[in-house]
Amino acid sequence: MFDMFYEMHRGSWAILIVLFLITYFTKSQKISLMLQRLFYLIMIVSGAGMLVTLNFPLQYVLKGVLAIVLIGVMEMLVARKRKGSPMPMMWIVLIILLAIILMMGYGVISF
Template sequence: MGFLTDSTHLHITTWVIALILFFIAATGITKSKAVHMVLRLFYILVLVSGGALFFQWRVNYEYDIKFLLGILLIGMMEMILVRQKKNKPAGLFWALFAIILFATLFYGLKLQMGFDLF
């Protein structure tokens, strides 16, 4: 499992692709169900790569917060897509998505395995 925990490249790649797929699905560029299904596959890949990093590098409570924020972010992404598909308002979920995305990126970059931006 060294390829999962040696660096954050795999994890970052999976969540960047997941975000791109999410915005494609959310904006309705394509009405295909395939984009949403591939996005769900990337949810799993993000969770597996993030979980491996979590269990390898967890040293304090900040990793627990980052893990929880990551799961909440995936939940918000799915809630937005499902509510839009059912033509229900998703404004609250978009706001929560933006806040949680910012907090997740902040924690991810701030932790030891993250980039030295802060």
């Protein structure tokens, strides 16, 4: 069961990053934004499934909280782009959060 959640989670992260870039850099955002939000849900459900099978280790709970913050940053970037007021500092936050989350997920950062 864990392997199924893991593969679903890993794949949804990869697709989510691509969908975020497509949504941010294109003018027509409706379909890509809906798909992006669908993959948010897939990522959250598969991550929660992995947390349940692993009995909620603190490191992965923290990773989940950071991932939810990252989702918020992605949504804020897209919303600000639509309004015409980009936020360059949010890009830095997005890159740092993404790097930390990926390193925690692949075991580079552990505690």
